Amino acid sequence: MNLTREDLIQSDATMNQMRNMVYHLQRFMKINGVSETRENLRRMGRNIARTYVKYWKPIDHINLSNVRDVISTIYKHILNSSVSIEIDKLNKTITVQDNDCSLCKYHINDIDVAGCEIIAAMTSEIITCINKEKSSLKLQPLNILDSRTFGNKSCIQSFKYEEGGVL
Amino acid sequence: MGAVQWLLKKITKVFGRNTTSLFYVLLYRETLKEINNIAKDEEDSIIILREIGKKAATESCERHTAVFKWMPGSPRKVIEYFELLWVVVFGKELEEGELTYEELPKEGSKYNDYLVTIKSCPLCAGYGLDAEDTFNFQKISNKDTEGLACGLTGMLESVANFILKIKRSDYRINIVEQKCLAKGEEHLQFMCKIYDSLEWKELSSVRIQDKIRSGVKFEESIEEDVVQETKLDIIDKLQEVLSLDKIEELLDEPLEGVKSKVAEIIEDKLNLNPEHFFDYFKNYEDDLLRIIGYLAVHLLNEYGGLIEKILENTTFAKIAGYLFKQLREFVFLFIPIDVINDYHQLLISFLDGLASDEMVENIRQFSGKDDIRFLFEGAQIALENLGIDFSELKDNVWEELRKEREDGLLPSDQSMMEKTERNIPNLIRIMQEILMLFSDILTLPIRVLISESHYGLKTAINSVVSEEEGLFGSIKDRIDTIFDYVQEIKQ
Numbered sequence: 022m023n024l025t026r027e028d029l030i031q032s033d034a035t036m037n038q039m040r041n042m043v044y045h046l047q048r049f050m051k052i053n054g055v056s057e058t059r060e061n062l063r064r065m066g067r068n069i070a071r072t073y074v075k076y077w078k079p080i081d082h083i084n085l086s087n088v089r090d091v092i093s094t095i096y097k098h099i100l101n102s103s104v105s106i107e108i109d110k111l112n113k114t115i116t117v118q119d120n121d122c123s124l125c126k127y128h129i130n131d132i133d134v135a136g137c138e139i140i141a142a143m144t145s146e147i148i149t150c151i152n153k154e155k156s157s158l159k160l161q162p163l164n165i166l167d168s169r170t171f172g173n174k175s176c177i178q179s180f181k182y183e184e185g186g187v188l
Numbered sequence: 189m190g191a192v193q194w195l196l197k198k199i200t201k202v203f204g205r206n207t208t209s210l211f212y213v214l215l216y217r218e219t220l221k222e223i224n225n226i227a228k229d230e231e232d233s234i235i236i237l238r239e240i241g242k243k244a245a246t247e248s249c250e251r252h253t254a255v256f257k258w259m260p261g262s263p264r265k266v267i268e269y270f271e272l273l274w275v276v277v278f279g280k281e282l283e284e285g286e287l288t289y290e291e292l293p294k295e296g297s298k299y300n301d302y303l304v305t306i307k308s309c310p311l312c313a314g315y316g317l318d319a320e321d322t323f324n325f326q327k328i329s330n331k332d333t334e335g336l337a338c339g340l341t342g343m344l345e346s347v348a349n350f351i352l353k354i355k356r357s358d359y360r361i362n363i364v365e366q367k368c369l370a371k372g373e374e375h376l377q378f379m380c381k382i383y384d385s386l387e388w389k390e391l392s393s394v395r396i397q398d399k400i401r402s403g404v405k406f407e408e409s410i411e412e413d414v415v416q417e418t419k420l421d422i423i424d425k426l427q428e429v430l431s432l433d434k435i436e437e438l439l440d441e442p443l444e445g446v447k448s449k450v451a452e453i454i455e456d457k458l459n460l461n462p463e464h465f466f467d468y469f470k471n472y473e474d475d476l477l478r479i480i481g482y483l484a485v486h487l488l489n490e491y492g493g494l495i496e497k498i499l500e501n502t503t504f505a506k507i508a509g510y511l512f513k514q515l516r517e518f519v520f521l522f523i524p525i526d527v528i529n530d531y532h533q534l535l536i537s538f539l540d541g542l543a544s545d546e547m548v549e550n551i552r553q554f555s556g557k558d559d560i561r562f563l564f565e566g567a568q569i570a571l572e573n574l575g576i577d578f579s580e581l582k583d584n585v586w587e588e589l590r591k592e593r594e595d596g597l598l599p600s601d602q603s604m605m606e607k608t609e610r611n612i613p614n615l616i617r618i619m620q621e622i623l624m625l626f627s628d629i630l631t632l633p634i635r636v637l638i639s640e641s642h643y644g645l646k647t648a649i650n651s652v653v654s655e656e657e658g659l660f661g662s663i664k665d666r667i668d669t670i671f672d673y674v675q676e677i678k679q
Binding site: 023024025026028029030032033034035036037038039040041042043045046048049050052053055061065068069071072073075076077098099100101121123126139 | 204205206207208209210211212213214215216218219221222223225226236240241243244245247248276277278279280307308309310312313314317318319320321339343369404405406407
């Protein structure tokens, strides 16, 4: 009997080669004149999230008081990363710092878009999917402020959030 | 699966960067979909994903060349180690009985073809049940097109051929996904074919650009023909002969077996007779031992560069330096001199017959203590290379603590607490002396224990070796009888 996607949540896989594939995909996009690489990576992240939440979700409802723990759980459970999270209530932004990003490890000179765009999009989409049809917290990826792909020491992803369901 | 292969599988997993398998599988699926968004042709997308997988794996292998030098160099062995390739690529171990081989005879060829079947494929797990599984295999009309595992197949082929390339093999392996669960077939199946360099060149001469019909551009990868010889060639050659399969064979053989195996390896791989090989170290026997100590540390570091990474931190480097110095002192404190001398005798017995009489005589002049000292000197040089500055270290760790304290300025008017702090180094020194006193006393029972087990084992081994008709002969006879019975049952 073949495996199910539920089974895959219980086991680990090594990202070393998959990580490289993401950058070769970007090169393939570039050579074929695709200009929206960042948007394409984000679409990949959103699609991953939409499938993933059918098999696992950290909680049934997310709001500003638990979003820090939710993000931390998502990174730990899916990506095996321990992240530090800061919430800026004034500007309504959240920044996530990952010192061991699963999609960025080496400085790559010919790449303009960090692999962790996929992770940022996936994280915000998981939250959006869980809070679907509820007027509560919504999250959207803003920027990758730092990335090991660009030679930085860690990856820092920023998100914009909105309470009440409209961004 | 042998013990070493099992161990390497564990090590590969430990040093990999893991996520859940579901994230891996979904990212893989999205990569294929993005390729198809550009190519707009399912068959081309499969070909391109396979090529991207090959490039990704080669890049990864090039970053960890040293690990692959320990793998076997024969194409047949590489295929037999398929499960290890799978773990290197995917990081997920296969369940017992998941993987089966079938050898397909190939007339007129040195090597047969192999059919590798994996019962359940993680990439195909639940494929088609979710709305985002939009890559449609029904659109593929060519039945020779690979399936969803095409990218993984490309990775496996690259890892296999990378091993053969660095082992300077003239053969290459072509791995093709023959059956795919996502395409409706009953399991995942790979066809592995072994080609010589000429056939492989011909096979690889077909450009990807010529295989695809959608007109998308793809940067072809260029395979380097030969690995350049370097000044470390002799080390590469030693790594070649000490590959996994050889280590597994050596582990089971006693001293005489090991000696003949080492002689055979030196003759085969270095094209030297053993005496000639060891003559390179004649009159430099101490350096030979230092090199062993040096290589031991560097080889430990090869697995993920863990030692080097730890020593990048100056505090850790200092701690490691003090621990190393302490260990060097403790070896002589805890291990009885007779035991050390027995190991020295073992080294002489090992070299006797392999190296020239003069070299054996030179080694005989050393004591067991000298051997240990040379090994530690070599290891120290390696640790210096990796980041420990031994010249900076004090005589012991307590002096180091005192140094840190002296670096700070002391206020002219000292409180009672500050005066106590100033006295701490003296207190520490008293504690050190007390601890050393206890260590000296404690070495006695430990020496007794080591001696007991050492001589117990020695007596047992000697009795086995000396009584050919005794225990050893008896075990051998009984196993022979069991095999005879099995043979009779089969007939």
